[in-house]
Amino acid sequence: MMFMVLLTLTLAAVVVATAWSALKDVRDPAPKSADAPRPAAPESPESLEGVLVRQVLEGEITRAQYRRAVQKLAERDADRHPLSVPPED
Known part of the structure; x- marks a missing residue:
């Protein structure tokens, strides 16, 4: 039970820290030169x-x-560079 409480507090701290820095960036934009x-x-x-x-x-x-063009491209590629299957021993 104690583990779950500590995990929840840690995750909450991470969320707060992330949100805080994001809000700070929005409020203080860097001046454009x-x-x-x-x-x-x-x-x-x-x-x-x-x-x-x-x-x-x-x-x-x-x-x-797009799908039709990619299909044609794959067919063209298969004609130009066919896969060679190794012979069975």
């Missing part, structure tokens, strides 16, 4: 899968179109 670095531009996708994911996230294509 003119010398602050600009946020980096998102990297361009390096693969076709990455391009498709970006298009889905930006709403350029639907989920059904």
